[in-house]
Amino acid sequence: MGSDRPVLIPVILGTTRKGRMSAPAARLITDEINKRAGLRGELIDIAELGLRTDDVGAAVQNPELSDTLKRADALVIVAPEYNHGYPGPLKQVLDSYLKEYIHKPVGLAGVSAGSFGGTRVIQNLLPVMREVGLVTIFWDVNFSKVQDVFDDDGKLLDEAYVKRIDKFLNELVWMARTLRYGRENIPLD
Numbered sequence: 260m261g262s263d264r265p266v267l268i269p270v271i272l273g274t275t276r277k278g279r280m281s282a283p284a285a286r287l288i289t290d291e292i293n294k295r296a297g298l299r300g301e302l303i304d305i306a307e308l309g310l311r312t313d314d315v316g317a318a319v320q321n322p323e324l325s326d327t328l329k330r331a332d333a334l335v336i337v338a339p340e341y342n343h344g345y346p347g348p349l350k351q352v353l354d355s356y357l358k359e360y361i362h363k364p365v366g367l368a369g370v371s372a373g374s375f376g377g378t379r380v381i382q383n384l385l386p387v388m389r390e391v392g393l394v395t396i397f398w399d400v401n402f403s404k405v406q407d408v409f410d411d412d413g414k415l416l417d418e419a420y421v422k423r424i425d426k427f428l429n430e431l432v433w434m435a436r437t438l439r440y441g442r443e444n445i446p447l448d
C-alpha cells in the first residue's frame with residue numbers, strides 16, 4: 260500500500276532547558292525508530308532552531324524545519340511537564356507551522372520528575388494537536404521519574420521502556436501509512 264519511500268518520523272525535543280532529561284528520552288525514541296526497516300527517525304532539537312520570540316507564525320518559520328515537517332509522515336513530540344503544561348518554546352514551534360501538520364499522525368511522549376509521566380502535559384497538548392490538524396493516536400509514552408530512567412550519561416536504566424516504545428510505534432506507523440495513503444490517494448472533496 261502506498262509508496263515505498265521510508266516513513267519519515269521527526270522527533271521533536273520540546274524544551275530548550277539546560278540539563279533537560281527530555282533529551283535522552285527523545286534520543287531513545289529516535290534510535291528505536293531508526294532500528295526498524297522502512298522507518299527514518301530524525302531528532303529535531305528546538306534549542307537549535309534559533310527560535311524568535313518577537314513574532315509567531317509564518318514570519319518566523321525555520322525553512323529547514325518547514326521542509327522536514329512537509330516531508331514527515333508522522334511526528335513524535337517529547338514534552339516535559341512544566342507546571343502541568345507544556346514549555347513555551349514548544350508552543351512557539353507548534354504555532355509557527357500549519358499546513359505542514361495537516362492530516363499527519365502525532366505520538367506524544369510525556370516526561371516528568373513526578374510519578375505521572377507527563378500525563379498532564381499530554382492532556383494539555385491534545386486540544387492544541389487537534390487545532391493544528393495533527394491526528395493523535397491512542398497510545399502515549401510516559402517517562403515517570405525520568406531521573407531514574409536514564410543515568411547521567413543518558414543511558415537507559417529501565418529496559419521496559421523499549422517494549423512500551425515498540426507498542427507506541429506500532430500504532431503510530433500504522434496511522435502514518437494509513438494517512439499517507441489517504442493524503443496521496445483520497446481527494447478531500
Ligand SMILES: Cc1cc2nc3c(=O)[nH]c(=O)nc-3n(C[C@H](O)[C@H](O)[C@H](O)COP(=O)(O)O)c2cc1C
Nearest residue numbers: 276279280281339340341342343370371372373405
Ligand atoms: C518550570 C518547571 C516546572 C515543572 N513542573 C513539573 C510538574 O508540574 N510536574 C512534574 O512532575 N515535574 C515538573 N517539573 C520537573 C520536570 O518534569 C523535570 O525537569 C523532568 O526532568 C522533565 O523536564 P526536563 O526535560 O526539562 O528535564 C518541572 C520543571 C520545571 C523546570
